[in-house]
Amino acid sequence: NAGVTQTPKFQVLKTGQSMTLQCAQDMNHNSMYWYRQDPGMGLRLIYYSASEGTTDKGEVPNGYNVSRLNKREFSLRLESAAPSQTSVYFCASSEAVAYEQYFGPGTRLTVT
């Protein structure tokens, strides 16, 4: 079992470029999440998907879109990257929203 996988591990974008971060889990979990982590700010929830076919905004959704492609996969899209989106992005999954979450290895994104 790979658990939660994320691609890419590192990415550098120029302001205005777009990209999609991919996340997949093989634990048959219903719920999936996207967080960003910045120094001194802790983990901040961007979007989550409680179950296949649903998505909800978290604390910091502006500038991002998500797609729950199927039960396994949950992608995060930056349509027009900004330097303020430089961060480490973590995907996580859980059996349900009430349960413990398991994290992927993260994507380090730099926007210049």
Added chain:
Amino acid sequence: QKEVEQNSGPLSVPEGAIASLNCTYSDRGSQSFFWYRQYSGKSPELIMFIYSNGDKEDGRFTAQLNKASQYVSLLIRDSQPSDSATYLCAVKGQAGTALIFGKGTTLSVSS
């Protein structure tokens, strides 16, 4: 706004001592409580979860929950340098809502 508060630290303890990490939360209806460990440059890793008032022990780790005081703590006995990391407290509030994470406490264990 539901909040989870942790002292940022750093909390410094000598090897072999007990490290005590604390977390308070604002939502009195919170139901589940989680502790994660995050090494520098790595992703958060689940250590323990607790649902009921009292203590829950797992090896060198003990989670303590006091819902009346809205307080959850993590004790690490016989601290080791390998325990040096940031510890994140997470709280599950009302039904249907995602976990809320504190900003974490950095623990440094010196040999």
